[in-house]
Amino acid sequence: MISRETIDEIRSRLDIVDVVGDFVTLKRSGQNYKALSPFSNEKTASFYVVPSKGIFKDFSSGKGGDAITFVMEHEGMSYVETLRYLAKRYSIDLKEDHQRSAEEQSQYTERDSLYGLMNYAKDQFKDLLFNTDDGRGIGLSYFRERGFNDRTIEKFELGYTLDAWDHLSKKALGIGYTEDLLAKAGLIVKRDDGRFYDRFRGRVIFPVHNLSGKVIAFGARILTKDKDQPKYINSPETDIYHKSHVLYGMYQAKNAIRREDFCYIVEGYTDVISMHQAGIDNVVASSGTAFTEEQIKLIRRFTENVTVMFDGDAAGIKAALRGIDLVLKGGLNVRVVLLPDGDDPDSFSRKMGTTELKQYLKDHAKDFISFKIDLLAQESGHDPIRRAEAIREIVTSISHIPDPIKRSVYIQETSTLLKMQEDVLQTELNKITLTERQKTAPAEKGRNRNMPGPPPDDAPPVFVPGEDEPVSTRSIAAKIERQERESVRLLLCYPEEAFEPDVRVIDYMVAELEDVEFDNYIYKEIFTAFLDNYRNGVVIDQMHFMEHGSMDIKSIVAELTTRRYEASKGWSAEKIHFPEEKEIVHDAVYSCIIRLKYYKVQGMMEGKLQEMKQATTPEEEEEHFTIFIQLKGAEQELAAILGIVVSK
Incomplete structure (x- = not known):
């Protein structure tokens, strides 16, 4: 379908560091680049990009290839869809040899069709926002009240849906999309009697993008006070959308996060958009759910430093605190900003100018330990039992940090702030760590837990210095x-x-x-x-x-x-x-x-x-x-x- 001439031009224009850098933060290592694997949850970088050869190799997952292969593996795209993405990225005009035949159309993968359908729906929602009376009078008015200008609305591709049962589905069916595909994309809801209706009706629309900028889901907010309807509804899980793997705003924020080397974490769609409107682009949202390991891994591709923004109310603080231990466990460095009581990132950012807001966030960012100590001290008061439990909770948070040096520093800091002996806190930390290990370690009766067991049958060969052949097999x-x-x-x-x-x-x-x-x-x-x-x-x-x-x-x-390894320049010296x-x-x-x-x-x-x-x-x-x-x-x-x- 795509001409050979176009494919050759795409390949000639590709810069693998540029392409991979859209998804992973690369750090120079000699003539090459290294990063944490985007395909597995690792602690030590084993993902390599070799610019001189135009290839990448991930020793953690075993994946490797060129820039096209990387996008296919990372985004789950087909070869043709990847070429289209790269052509758009490098502003290359696509030249096709001919239109798809019926046979070629049948070979167009379902994932490609889902991406195409979601993009079509996004365009429809944008058109309704600007070019219908309801869109302008209801949807656009709401965004204007929020202070969003046209540039911000376009940046996040915001939209609106009419309050009609089948407006979107009727148009999509009319141009060849199927009822089955609409259901698989989560755009319609099927009834038991076989009939269906549009999932999103009479709401403002917040598209959710993957790292390459493709729309994979929608969030939608109702603007009426209908108590029978939830305030927000979201796309269900689909073949292209897994909520636990996605952070709202990451596509728009990734370059700023890499540049600033830290990331603000907020809760909702409008929090992210208002912060961008205020000139702070390195911000993403968990979309109101607890953080997952996959989302933490996603952040680690671009930075190891996060600042969590807490709403001023007590409920917001407690909700956000629950996710901090998992963030710590993921190896991220966590700071906290507490907003004034009654404010959230959306409302607070609209009250202040960009310079004032940035200065406030800088001045009020606290290390998570200091923040948690202050918070728990207020809650426990002079009750010794509650104070002891609060201290144990703080030490438990420290136990989740994988880096032993950081754990030691935090124990010292906690000892100073709480005026407690450091060895008491260290002893408690050791108890918690041992208990967690016993929970996760398999039962091993009759043998030393520290002794390694026999390797599995499919274990790779183990090389021993001085030996010519692998120990695990002599065949x-x-x-x-x-x-x-x-x-x-x-x-x-x-x-x-x-x-x-x-x-x-x-x-x-x-x-x-x-x-x-x-x-x-x-x-x-x-x-x-x-x-x-x-x-x-x-x-x-x-x-x-x-x-x-x-x-x-x-x-x-x-x-x-x-x-994978190079001799140190020190040897040459x-x-x-x-x-x-x-x-x-x-x-x-x-x-x-x-x-x-x-x-x-x-x-x-x-x-x-x-x-x-x-x-x-x-x-x-x-x-x-x-x-x-x-x-x-x-x-x-x-x-x-x-x-x-x-x-x-």
């Missing part, structure tokens, strides 16, 4: 696969490097391995691609696989060509030289080829031994034995080259 098949992997890695990294004068690495490896059958299907597919193109006079590189390979191929190629692999590529390639052949011969010998055992006649047994002896001779020759002693 010939595992050794062969390791050498196949290394062969492919060298071919991907150094195909045109000089192996010898006038002989490139690819020349030597093709000549030596052309008749070798690879066992691992992925390594076989990669080597076969090199071989086929080489025979046609073309030397491909890793980008060939990024453009033409499967998701598995892209992931493996990214992994094999990404260097001390004039200690570490040779680059490129400098010793001849030895690396030669050794790899010999080892692969050595293990292949051993594998063939094991096969012949099995065939001898299964032989039914002396002649058949002798035939296998003769071949076995020949293989044994080859094994000894290869072992001599490698310096390995084998039995005769």
Whole structure:
């Protein structure tokens, strides 16, 4: 559908650091970039972006590929939808070869259709807000009363729905969307009798965006005082919307959060929008629900520092406090701002100018421990029992912090503020920590809890210094696969490097391995691609696989060509030289080829031994034995080259 010319232009304009940086905060590490994995909940960065190669590799989840693959994996988009997103991002005009045929239309994925339908609904709601009497008189008037200008309304793509049972669904059905898709998008509600009606009617609309800016859900507020209707209704969970994974306003706030290196957390839609209107963009909302691990992980992609804004009323404070322990557990640094009694971020930001508001937030931000101590001290008064419980609650919050140094600092701070002995607080912290570990640890009777158990059957090989092979498996098949992997890695990294004068690495490896059958299907597919193109006079590189390979191929190629560790520059300063692999590529390639052949011969010998055992006649047994002896001779020759002693 999308022309080859357009695809080539998109690829030529892509900057992988730029694309990935929309979703993850990248930090430079040598010539590359690192970040916490956006695909798994990890504490130590193992996500790498290699700008010179245009690839990423996530060692935590195993995912890898180019910028297009990243967006597909992260956003759950199809290839075509990803190209459309990137074309829009880089202001590239899409050129299509032809309109979709019926067959092509059927291949257009349901997720793509859901995104398209939600975007259509958003456009309809925006049009109703500005171009209907009810929209202007009710919806737009409400937003104006809130102080939202046209720029803010457009920024958050606010809208309005008419108070009609089927206005949206009738229009959507009229242009080809189906009743089933409307239901799956959460835009209609089906009755038991089979009839249906629009979910959102007579309300102002707040679209919810994912990180790439696509609308995935809606929140809607009623403006009448109808007691039979809830004040807010929201989209249900769908294939593209999972409430626990989303923070309202993150799409609009992510760049400001990265720039400021901290994030304000508020409660509702209008709180976020009013703060943006007041010139504070690094703010997101939990949408009135308790924080989840997925939402905390989402924030950590952009910053580790959050400031929670509490409403001035006691109920608001208690509600927000419940989520702080989970935020601490997620490794975030938490500060708190308490607004004046009777105010929330929406009302308070509308009372003050931008400069005054920023200064207030700066002056009144407290460390969460100081805030919690002040709050609990007020509640407990002079009651010693309640005071003891309050202290235990504070120490419990500290116990959730994963960093032991931060825990120690907070214990010291608490000791000073409460005028209590530090060792008493530390003892209580140890008790709480031990109790939590016992709750989560599996029951292990009859053995020391600190002794590691046997590895699972599917555990990866464990390498021990000084050992040549993995401890967890000594099988010939595992050794062969390791050498196949290394062969492919060298071919991907150094195909045109000089192996010898006038002989490139690819020349030597093709000549030596052309008749070798690879066992691992992925390594076989990669080597076969090199071989086929080489025979046609073309030397491909890793980008060939990024453009033409499967998701598995892209992931493996990214992994094999990404260097996870680099020698410290301090060694160079001390004039200690570490040779680059490129400098010793001849030895690396030669050794790899010999080892692969050595293990292949051993594998063939094991096969012949099995065939001898299964032989039914002396002649058949002798035939296998003769071949076995020949293989044994080859094994000894290869072992001599490698310096390995084998039995005769």
